[in-house]
Amino acid sequence: MSHTFYNKMWGEAQQALCHLLQQEMPDVPPKPEKDRMAAAQLLSTLYIRYLQIFRSLELAYDQMTHPQKRRVVRLVLDGVMGRILELKNELVELEISEFHYFDDILQDLKMGPECLEIPIPKYFIKEKLKVLKERERILSEILQRTGTQESETAKAVKQMSLDEAVRVIQVSERARQGRLRAKFMTEIYLEEKRERLAKLHGEKALDPEVAAPLIQKVWQGYIQRKRTKQHRETEMIFLGMMPPPNFSKVSMAEVLARKTESLRCQLQEQHEAEYQHSLAHIKDSIRETESLDMKETLQDQIRQWFIECRHATGKFPDFPDEDDGGSNVIFAQKTPEQVAAELAAKEEAKEKKKKEKGKKEKEKKSGKKGKNKSKGKKGNEEEEEEGWKMSASTFLPDITSANQTYQGVWQNREEAWNLHQSHDPELIKEEKRKEVEEEVRVQVDELMRQELLNLKLSVDREKSKKKKSKKGGKKKKKGKKSGKRKKKEKDLTPNRTIDSLYEELVTEGLLIKPKPVQLSDYLGEYSYLGTTLRQADIEPMPSLSDVKQLLVLYGILPLGCESVHEKAPSMKTLLLAGPSGVGKKMLVNAICNETGANLFNLSPANIAGKYPGKSGLQMMLHMVLKVARQLQPSVIWIDDAEKTFYKKVPKTEKQLDPKRLKKDLPKLLKSLKSEDRILVVGTSQRPFEADIKSFCKVYKKIILIPRPDYASRLVLWKQLITVRADSASASVNISALAKITDGFTPAHIVQAVENVLNDRRVGQLSRKPLTAAEFLNSLCRQEPVYKEEEEAFKGWYAKTPLGRKRSKAKSSGEEDTGKDKGKGKKKGAKKGKKK
Ligand SMILES: Nc1ncnc2c1ncn2[C@@H]1O[C@H](COP(=O)(O)OP(=O)(O)OP(=O)(O)O)[C@@H](O)[C@H]1O
Secondary structure: OOHHHHHHHHHHHHHHHHHHHHHHOOOOOOOOEOOHHHHHHHHHHHHHHHHHHHHHHHHHHHHOOOHHHHHHHHHHHHHHHHHHHHHHHHHHHHHOOOOOOOHHHHHHOOOOHHHHOOOOOOHHHHOOHHHHHHHHHHHHHHHHHHOHHHHHHHHHOOOOOHHHHHHHHHHHHHHHHHHHHHHHHHHHHHHHHHHHHHHHHOOOOOOHHHHHHHHHHHHHHHHHHHHHHHHHHHHHHHHOOOOOOOOOOOOHHHHHHHHHHHHHHHHHHHHHHHHHHHHHHHHHHHHHHHHHHHHHHHHHHHHHHHHHHHHHHOOOOOOOOOOOOOOHHHHOOOOHHHHHHHHHHHHHHHHHHHHHHHHHHHHHHHHHHOOOOOHHHHHHHHHHHHOEOOOOOOOHHHHHHHHHHHHHHHOOOOOOOOOOOOOOHHHHHHHHHHHHHHHHHHHHHHHHHHHHHHHHHHHHOOOOOHHHHHHHHHHHHHHHHHHHOOOOOOOOOOOOOHHHHHHHHHHOOOEEOOOOOOHHHOOOOOOOOHHHHHHOOOOOOOOHHHHHHHHHHHHHHHHHOHHHHHHOOOOOEEEEEOOOOOOHHHHHHHHHHHHOOEEEEOOHHHHOOOOOHHHHHHHHHHHHHHHHHHOOOEEEEEOOHHHHHEOOOOHHHHHHOHHHHOOHHHHHHHHOOOOOOEEEEEEEOOHHHEOHHHHHHHOOEEEEOOOOOHHHHHHHHHHHHHHHOOOHHHHOOHHHHHHHOOOOOHHHHHHHHHHHOOHHHHHHOOOOOOOHHHHHHHHOOOOOOOHHHHHHHHHHHHHOHHHHHHHHHHHHHHHHHHHHOOOOHHHHHHHHHHO
């Protein structure tokens, strides 16, 4: 695509954003929304519209080559990402559920489900590709040196003694020789048979008149069957029931597009380097050519101010302090609106203070008067009256200011000269001029301060007392600051470099290499019935694609983007719970690969016996945290997370001390600050074995991963078979396979496909098409997820804080409807409980 295309895309996204901002920040603040459904609808629509803008901006940022434009796009992009997270958070609080279904809104907006896919900005990896590659190289080197990698692979492969190995080789060699001999014997036997038959029927050769129709019959049959098959395939392709033959082949246009994309990336780097060079060069030249002029004008202006002030007040003014902005304060040009706004803000602050005072007094009075009136009821009534209101956003101001920059600088900029979309020197000049002006101002201020002092001494005969007192004041301020300073965390490894800590952690197996999986490898299909089911008061099962989206929102976006992590609702922990094989570990690895994060493994089984004792544990956590902070983003993965919070440790596991982290994990989380891009991800197959209170206190965000639904199974079967053998899925009844594998997890499906489609079978595909029945053998040897296990998960989730909140809200909602119908209050509550 061309530069114009991406510029246009950016412009359109900004326009759409402008509309949204008008809707989000109207002149008259909207009234609180009393209807929950309407509020959810509003939030969902905003969410989807922001998502579309996000997609366009991400693409534009990835491909635009103009360095200055890219900076503005990046600001908006990060802001939009943060706003999407905020909206999701609002939705979670409003609907009291992690999963939301937008199918009805998609229908209204005439969009497909692919519009809900949350893109992962490519800059997360692209902008630190060199660092990541270097780190990967170091990690591999350490692993090779220490032999950790070998031992890991050795774990997977069963150890074999020499005798055993020799025996296996002998057996297979004898089998090979036997097969070869048998083949020769068959060939010899067939040869002899043919010769014998030829001798027997030699004299009775067929009459050509009889032989010809025989050959024709066979040939006609063969050719007709072939033709019919071809007709059938063309018809299926025409009906859209089969993909065209070169459907999965990459087209020439695509290859070209990819090539252009990579060329653009090179151009981006080149333009960025030129831009950086120009920044320094232009500043130098401005300093050389303009700073003298600037100095003189500024000096003249300040002198003028001295004189004017003396005329007006009879005294020379005090020169503003450097901390207050120096001479900037003198020349601050404020518009009448700014002055009015300042006055209004002051008045507001005053009124607020008054109100607060009044409130406090009232509270005191009411506290004395009435303990008879129940507070709870009052609170509820107030809440009901108030309704839902959007919480204040931390990202909207950023988006607005970036939008203003777009409108002020870029929207109508003449760019006919800039065909190659490199930097605009005029803009750099404007920016650098300001910087040089500031530098000059500081120098001039110093001079003028001295000049004013001299003037005061000679004209007003004033002594410089103030300075001394001010200096004293400054000292006091400093004293205050140092008093307020918080205690710093103790560094247990002050003499060690990060490299040596990194190496130690790798050697100990605490820092591991993530498996090479991307989030796009996690297959799943959109759930099309979500809203319909919810409207019928049936809680739909989330689909794997919903899970994937949650993971992008809660894991990838905050880890990948610094500003989003700092300002978005804080997320330090995430729990992925679900039956074995639903892809929990795969998702953890995908988070690391998509964000370039380090992966620390603090699973109970992995830390057992390492760094023994209390001080050892402290040292281990300190090292992990220090490296994780320095080389952020980082993911701290705890497999079998429930074991840390066991209600009762099973006898067999007592030796491993699985509860080792129980006390220190909350402390570790407390020490994480908003600027530390570290995410603790727990995975658990049996969360119900943990003490739910302490477990949920640590893991505040819980994602329950379900077994795949029919649509996801269909996609899984199709994709997994196609990956192994391109055209094999055409002959398989995938729908039947998806139907009978209800209850099986993706891991089961992966296993079945691997078992059946081995290299030998793939080689036979052209002669013997694949059938669905071949998978049954492998499937029937695997244990599906039974209903009881699924119910256990659901029951456990209902006991988590969000689950309890939801059931509470549901029962209170039912109570209300019960009241409306004129039924007794108790009946409603009972109903709620039963449900
Ligand atoms: N949605 C999916 N799409 C494609 N492959 C998947 C999906 N989910 C799981 N898999 C595959 O299934 C296998 C098992 O996944 P994984 O080990 O992540 O499961 P798990 O839930 O962590 O299992 P366990 O709880 O037993 O440790 C992996 O090979 C993974 O690639």
